[in-house]
Amino acid sequence: MSESTSTVSVTSAAPKKGGGRRKLTLPWILLIIAGGLALVSLVRVISGADDLTSVGQVSGALELAVPIGLAGLGGLWAERAGVVNIGLEGMMILGTWFGAWAGFQWGPWTGVVFGIIGGALGGLLHAIVTVTFGVNHIVSGVAINILAVGATRYLSNFTFADAEGGSSKQSPRIDAITEITIPGLSEWLADLQAKHWFLVSDIAGVVGGLVTGLSLLTVVALLLIPGTWWVLWRTAFGLRLRSCGENPVAAESLGVNVYKYKYIAVTVSGGLAGLGGAFLAIVATGIYQEGQTGGRGYIGLAAMIFGNWMPGGMALGAGLFGFTDSLKLRGGAENVHAMLLLIAILLTLVVLWQLYKKKYLGAAISAVVAAGLYLWYAFTDQVPSQFVDAAPYVTTLLVLALSAQRLRMPKADGLPYRKGQGK
Known part of the structure; x- marks a missing residue:
């Protein structure tokens, strides 16, 4: 009796040992x-940068976020099975080339299928090298990135x-995939957004960006996020796959074919x-270059880490990068200047939270940085062009730095595993 009571006590106390952190569930994501939308709306009103939440801005941010999100989703599949996939960049490169090669000849949807096949071949190669032969995951991923660049450059010379x-560095133009615009609603939301009311116009701009000129492939990509969550967290298949990333020895002892699930996960990842x-070649640009x-493969990996190896959090990370990148492309210095105020306000909230947690050193550092940003915003009208170009990457680094303390990767992620090693 005492042993079972002790076990229960240890089990119930385990979550507190990690600090009692809340999981990034759907209600928290929506909150x-x-x-975030209310804060951005406040910054828009203060700064006068009305393009922050315009229909065009949201539509552009979504288009920029989708490739990053798909790469991050691929990384999530692989790492949940215990395989680090640094080769996402190379697999994306293979997807752009194969998608464009098939797309300009047989249509965009055929290009999409071939793009998936091209990336999956890269994932399969990564699985063979890491799972079967036990090569270091980082070394294999870097090799695939280098191989993809060389292979596509070579293939372009006698195809495009x-x-x-076409030319040796780009493909012919690819036909566009059908876009969805809801007539009536789209125009009404655009008019409402143009009034620049607090929060109301911002909501109209966000919703309008989701119903104006939306590619069907974007819809497919968005559906893959809840689809991945359901498969990995609500099915027996997903439970077995995730067990391979947490404790492959225990999974094998329960009859799970660890090699098979790792192969499936890494191939799906690719x-x-x-x-x-x-998506980059067919929807975003209509051409391979x-x-x-x-x-973007590396940024997708960063988005996955920011999201704590969860689909919803990963989507937030990808959306954040897409948003800042779209600001750079659409509004340049004015919009990025407004982002200085937004970051300063966020850091002020961080200061208050750290003071509440009695982390005085971190609060002091955050306060100094926030004060510097407030002064920068107050005494300038724009920011240097070099900072505008670097803004998406700086934002990604800041977010990763602020979220690093709550991250927990799968326990066996990146660790070597050989069949039967637990016997």
Whole structure:
């Protein structure tokens, strides 16, 4: 009796040992989105940067966030099974090339399928090297990134170079995928957003961006986020896959074929990254160009880490980067200047929270940075162009730094595993 009581006590006390942190569940995600939107609306009113939540801004942010989100979703599949996938960038590159190669010849949806296949081939190669042969995951991922660049450059020389409208560094134009715009509602929301009312116009701008010029492939990508959550957290298949990333020895002792689930997870991971690459080539630009991924595979990995290896949190991270990147492209210095005020307010909230937690050193550092940003915003009208270009990356680093303390990766993520090692 005493042993069982002790076990129960240890079990019930376990969550408190980690600090009692709340999981990033759907209600919390919705609360974060609502609070963030109210804060952005306040900054828009103060700064006069009315494009912060315009229909075009939200639509552009969504288009920029989707490839990052798909790469992050791919990383989540692999790492939940215990395989670190640094090769997401290379798998995206394969997706862009295969998607464009098939897309300009046989149509955009065929290009999407081939983009997924191209990325999945990269994922399969990563699985063979890491799972079967036990090569270090980081080394394998970096090798795939290098291999993808060289392979696509070589293939372009005798495919796109000979095609009409193409060259050794870009493909011919690809037909567009059907876009959805809800007539009537789209115009009404655009008019409401143009009135620049506090919060109301911002909500109209966000919703309007979701119903104006929305590609069908964007809809598919958005549905993959709850789809991934359901598969990995609500099915027996997902439970077995996640057990491979937490304790593969225990999973094997219960009859789980760990190798099989790792292979499936990493191949799916590559396919999702390839889909992100195909989106870049077919939807975002309508053409393949060498180097067009621009490090989005790495940023997707950062978004996944920010989201604590959960689909909803990952989507928030991808959306944040897409938003800041869209600000840079649409409004340049004016919008990024308004972001200085937004970051300063966020840091003020961080100061209050750290004081509540009695973390005085962290509060002091945050207060100094916030004061510097307030002064920068007050005494300038714009920011240097170099800072505008770096704003999305700086934002990503700040968010990762602020969220680092609550992160918990799968316990066996990146650790070598050999079949039968628990016997």
